[in-house]
Amino acid sequence: EKKKKLDVPSKPELATSLSPDHPFYNEVNEVVSNHLRRLLTEDQELKDDWQCIVDQGDLKVFKRELEENGVPLDPMKAVCTVKGMTGHEVCHYFWAFDTRMEWEATLESSRVVEWLSDDTFISNNIIKRVWPASQRDACFWSHMRHMNKSNDEGPDSWIVVNYSCEHDDCPPTKYVRITMNVALICETIIEPPSNGNITRDDITCKITYTADVNPGGWAPASVLRAVYKREYPKFLRRFTTFVEEKTRNKDIMF
Template sequence: EKKKKLEVPSKPELATSLSPDHPFYNEVNEIVSNHLRRLLSEVKEPKDDWMCIVDQGDLKVFKRELEENGVPLDPMKAVCTVKGMTGHEVCHYFWAFDTRMEWEATLEASRVVEWLSDDTFISNNIIKRVWPASQRDACFWSHMRHISKSNDEGPDSWIVVNYSCEHDDCPPTKYVRITMNVALICETIIEPPVSGNITRDNITCKITYTADVNPGGWAPASVLRAVYKREYPKFLRRFTTFVEEKTHNKDIMF
């Protein structure tokens, strides 16, 4: 039964407004498919190599400890269940550039470098400095899409991917450049009311967030791990509270 939850779209080329001729077209489709495949394989065969570092019931954060030449690369994963909002709404606000600074507490500044299509843009994020390390920045494309299903069963799902890239208008000259592969996948669960219309009380969103971040050079592992343990749950609380405030008195965006 669980296997039906998410399907890798068989025709990803229909799912984006990026033109097939666009230089980023293949990369975007490949990275999105990889995330969906990774999630599917974990539903089928749950792996126990994730270490739970935060458990607040509705919000759990996991990590795998990984280091390369002394650089901590710990993959992070979080799952969070929120009531009253759809996966489309959660993904929309995670992706939307114009409101990013309203919930992003770890950024000093953010700017759009280029719009590639109406579902994909490249941005430059300058991250707040963490003592004693040098300040970091990131350049990545952000892409949002609906996950098409091969059958009508199972929850409606959306995905946003933030994936590092290079851009001539964003050279890595001023800060240490981090690289990352971040995905937010949301499933909307609707418990239809006995009578009447669906309201926000009937809606639950199941969020899976994954972040593979390379801090791009020396960073003290113990400081970084302490910052991650504090900042990832904080981000999810702050961000989902933000989406709740933005949506609670608006029509439901299914």
């Protein structure tokens, strides 16, 4: 049966506000495209070589064990389903710098290094120290984008990518510099209400989070793996609870 056409307020298609002349323009587009391509092969990947390390029903965390010269590089992937918020809202708060420290429990501090455009900025995150390893930091661009729909019936999707870069105002002098390629992809599913008036009860957001992190030098694999197993689900619970609290009594941001 064909679904009733929903009365979702229309919003302009958002392309990136980063100028094509910007030195980061090609890299940002390429990294975003790679994530979308990866997402399309996701089910296959999850079946093949991803190991489920946390299964809480609505929240699952997977990893692939990978080491290079003794440095653990385990790619992580998490899928999480939350009710009452849109993908645009979830991506907005994952990207927004001004509220990052309200949900980030693994950071000592964070600062903006440079704004590249309305949807892209570079920041420096100093990560809390994990005994017995040296303290780490990261320098990365954060970019948020609305995804073009492949068809009218498909879910509305948004993506945020945090990708390591170098910057003259952020030299890796004080801490061990980690590098990463992190993506948060959200799809909004709307259960059509009979009266056509969409409320938060009708909305579900499917989150796919992937993190490829290189700890940037020696780190004891067993400690790191234990920290990841504990911290990734904790981050997703804490972050989605934060978004729920932020959006609860606000108009829905489609």
